[in-house]
Amino acid sequence: MIPAIGLVVGLVVGIVLHPDVPLSLQPYLPIAVIAALDAVFGAVRAVLDGIFDDKVFVVSFLSNVVVAALIVYLGDQLGVGSQLSTGVVVVLGVRIFSNVAAIRRHLFHA
Amino acid sequence: MSADRDEDTNAVRPAGEHKPAGEDTPAGEAAPAETESVRTGWSRLWRAARPRATKANALITVLALGLGVAMVAQVRETRSSGLENLRQDDLVALLDGVNQQSIKLGQEADRLTTTRDRLRSGGGDQAALQAATDRLQTLGILAGTLPATGPGIRMTIEDPGKAVKSSDILNAVEELRDAGAEAIQLNDVRIVADSWFGTGADGRMVADGKSLTPPYVLTAIGDSHTMATAMAIPGGVVDAMKQLGATPTVTSVQTASVTALRAESTPRYAQPSSP
Known part of the structure; x- marks a missing residue:
């Protein structure tokens, strides 16, 4: 509940404060956001599976974000940045979908 | 930290007791199990959502806050920026x-x-006259009322089997136009913007009302290299005609002359209007 409120507060803060994304972070933020969303959906699924663990969530959240940004950075350095970003987005998208499907099965049994 | 963790996992675990009932039950199973798992799903979520003042929970909240800010910032960034998000190559x-x-x-x-x-x-009059003459010549070549000469290609299509249809010729003409042909002639017919191709009653090809007999000779003025390349694209005009059994030959010529003329026609409906 509190984290959900935190998310909403974060959205409001973002809308009110107009934060500027630092130039150096710009290529990585979109991927990092998607990676974080993946972690969040994974956490909700874990809660429903009854295997949620705070520590695991925090670590997976942070490592997801860092690894995603790292992959994009590496891709940019190797000259395949856009392709690698697409790959990461596809992988994370597939995971989010499967997590959401599991959540849906738990909650609505459909 | 480990103490926190134990406490939290304890807080979640009671829901886990129902796990066997809710675990991946196939959709078609008996109704009681279904309602049971629906209840456990929501109750599990509800139990996990209870506010708990633990360090880990606070950390998660901070992360969620950060995620919210980042999402809004990114959405804003994407909306506001036109070029900033493009990569260097682009x-x-x-x-x-x-x-x-x-x-x-x-x-x-x-x-x-x-x-x-x-x-x-x-020298107003003289210059105006010159400009008007230039324009007249350009338009005359475009409309097919003036003969034209220049570098270009000549494509001769031998068609003993009479397999080449008007649509194939139309394809060739379109391809030539795409490749930048400025004046085109097919046998003795000048091809302009409103030229048409069809098949006559005797099965012969008709262009602009004139019957044509093979071999068809397409003469086009323009960049000969570009046009010759356009004709030779794999699966393109030449390939297609070869498959039909015709033998097209494309030759680049230094001075192609397009001599067939077209009668000047005044548009019936379109009137000039000021831009």
Whole structure:
């Protein structure tokens, strides 16, 4: 509940404060956001599976974000940045979908 | 930290007791199990959502807050920025395109300025006449009322089996136009914007009302290299005709002459209007 409120507060803060994304972070933020969303959906699924663990969530959240940004950075350095970003987005998208499907099965049994 | 963790896992675990009932029950199973798992799903979520003042929970909240801010920031960024999000390669390509366009427009502006100056200064009538004549010639070539000559290609299509249809010729003409042909002639018919191709009652090809007999000779004035390449694209005009059994041969010529003329026609419906 509190984290959900935190998310909403974060959205409001973002809308009110107009934060500027630092130039150096710009290529990585979109991927990092998607990676974080993946972690969040994974956490909700874990809660429903009854295997949620705070520590695991925090670590997976942070490592997801860092690894995603790292992959994009590496891709940019190797000259395949856009392709690698697409790959990461596809992988994370597939995971989010499967997590959401599991959540849906738990909650609505459909 | 480990103490926190134990406490939290304890807080979640009671829900886990129902796990066997809710675990991946296939959709078609008996109704009681279904309602049971629906209840456990929501209750588990509800139990996990209870506010708990633990360090880990606070950390998660901070992360969620950060995620919220980041999402909004990113959405804003994407909406507001036009070029900033593009990659370097795209930007370079864009810059190249803009530069070339600017050069082209600059040249055009220079040319028009010169014409204007010529028209304005002194020899007015002469310059105006010259400009009008130039324009007349350009339009005459486009409309097919004037003969034209210049570098180009000649494509001879031997068609002993009479397999080449009007649509194939139309394809060839379109391809030539795409490749920048400025004047086109097919046998003794001048091909212009409103030329048409069809098949006559005797099965022969008709262009603009004139019957044609093979071999068909397409003469086009323009950049001969570009046009010859366009004809020779794999699966393109030449390939398609070869498959039909015709033998097209494309030759680049230094001076192709397009001599067939077309009667001048006045549009019946379209009237000139000021831009």
